[in-house]
Amino acid sequence: MAAPGEPPSGRALLRSALQEISADVDRAFDTLLDIPDDPRRPLIEAMRHAAIGGGKRMRPLLVKAAGALFSLDPGHLLRAGLAAECIHVYSLVHDDLPAMDNDDMRRGKPTVHKAFDDATAILAGDSLHDLAFEILAGEETHPDPFVRINLVRALAKASGTGGMAGGQMMDIAAESAVFDLPTITRLQQLKTGALIGFCIEAAAIMAHLPSEARVGLHGYAHDIGLAFQIADDLLDIEGDAAVTGKAVGKDAQAGKQTFVSLLGPERAREQARMLVEQAKAHLHGFDERAGLLRAIADYVIERDR
C-alpha cells in the first residue's frame, strides 16, 4: 500500500485504470448500441454481444494513458479509444468465423457466429467497423475537424492493408509458408502493432504534437506491440483456456510460425522482457505522467489472459 500522499505504485495505478476503462467502455457501448424495435434487432444484439462485457480494453487504456502525458480531455480520449476498440472487436468477430480461425469461444462466451449465425457475424463485424469511423467523425471526439480527420486517416491506415488486415493476410499465409523472424516481426507489427500504434498516435494527434516529438512514443508503441504479441503466443501454448476465455494451442495446431515456435519459449520470454524495458526507456523524457504507460508495459507480459 502506498502511504497517503505518496504516488500510487504502478500496479495500483494500473488496477484502478483497468477498472475505470472497463466500466467506461461498457457504458459507452451500451449507449451507442441502442437496440432498435425493428428487424435490425439481431444485428445490434450481435454487436453488443461482441463489444460489451469482456476483453482487457488494452486499446482504450493505451489511448487514456498516452493522453495523460498531455493532460488531454478524458471524454475525447475515451471516444478515440472506443473507435480503436470497435476495430479490434470487429476483427475478432471476423477472425473467429469458420472461414477464418473457426473459434467457438471468445472472452469466455460463445463467439458471435456461434451465438447468432455466420451472416449476422459478418454484418456485425462490418457494422462495428463503420461505428469506429462514425465515432471519430463526431464532434464529441474533438472540436477541431482537422484533429478528427487526422484520427480517421490514422485509423483507416492502421486497420487496412497497411495494418491489421494486411497482417491477417500474412497470418493466413504463415500457415502454408515458412517465414523467418524478420517476416514474422513484420507480420505482427501489422496485425497487432499498427492498431496499438494508432492508440498512442491518437493522443499525439490530439495534442498537436510535432512529428519530431513523436519518436519516443512511436518507439514505445512498437516495443509494447511486439511484447504483447509474444505474450499472446506464450499464452497460446502455456495459458489456461478457462482464464484466457478462448481456445489455446491453436497456433501449433494450425502449423503457424510464431515468435515462440521460432525462438522457443525461453528466448521468446526473454525477448519480451527486453522489449518492455526498451519501451519504458523510450519514455525517459516524460515525468510521472507516464506512470500508467510504464505500468501497461509491465502488464503486457505479466497478464494471464
Add this chain to the structure above:
Amino acid sequence: MAAPGEPPSGRALLRSALQEISADVDRAFDTLLDIPDDPRRPLIEAMRHAAIGGGKRMRPLLVKAAGALFSLDPGHLLRAGLAAECIHVYSLVHDDLPAMDNDDMRRGKPTVHKAFDDATAILAGDSLHDLAFEILAGEETHPDPFVRINLVRALAKASGTGGMAGGQMMDIAAESAVFDLPTITRLQQLKTGALIGFCIEAAAIMAHLPSEARVGLHGYAHDIGLAFQIADDLLDIEGDAAVTGKAVGKDAQAGKQTFVSLLGPERAREQARMLVEQAKAHLHGFDERAGLLRAIADYVIERDR
C-alpha cells in the same frame, strides 16, 4: 445526333459520362491498389478483382452528376465517388459469401471467394471498407478538413446499422418473415437507398449547401434509390444472367419478398416509372446543369444490367 452547338440529348450525355467514369474509376483503383511484393499480395489482388473492370459505377456517376450542379472540382468528386464505390464493392464481396447469398458470379466474373477463398474475400471486403475512409480522409479529396470529416460521417452512417448493413440484416430477416410494403420500402431505403443518398449528399457537403437547400436533392436521391431497387428486382425475375453478369431468380428461390413479389411486375414497373418522374420533378429548380442527373433517373429503370 445533336446538331453542332445544340445541347446533347440525355442519352448521349449519359453514354459519354458512363464511359468517362468507368475509365476514371478503373484508373484510380489501379493506382490505389498497388500490388506489394510480400505475402499480402493475394489480399490486394482480391481487392483488384472486386474493384477493377466491372460494374455500372452508378455511385461515382451520381456524385459526378450531383457535383455538376455546383461546378465542383472533378478530382474531388471522383474521390468521393471512389469512396462510395469502395463501400458498394466491399458489400458485394461479403454479400456473395457462402454464409450470405452464396453467389458464384458477379459482374460476369467469378466472385472473390470463388476466385480466391472465403478468408481472403472477408479480408478483401474489410480492406475495401477501410480504403473508403482512407480516401475520404486524404487531402486530395478536399482541402477543407471540415468537408472531409462531414463526408466521413455521412458515409459511415450510410454504410452501418442505420444504412446498408442495417438493410442487409432486414434482407436476411425477409427470408423467414412476412414483410408488408412499408417494411420492404424501409428495407430498401437502408440497403441501397442510404448509399445512393450519400452520393448526392457528398456533392451538397462539398458545395457547403445549407440544409434547407438540400430538400430537393434528398427527394431525388430517395426516389431514384427506390426506382433503382425495383428495377433490380425486375431484372432478378426478367433479366438475362449473361447480360446482368450475375445469377437471376435468386429472390424467389430464397423466398424473399420484394417490390415485385408484393406488387406484381406490372404495378412494380409502373411504380418505378412514377418514381423516376417524381425524381426529375425534384430537380425543377436546377437548369441544364441537372441534365446528367435527369438522364441517370431515366437510365435507372431502362438498364438491362
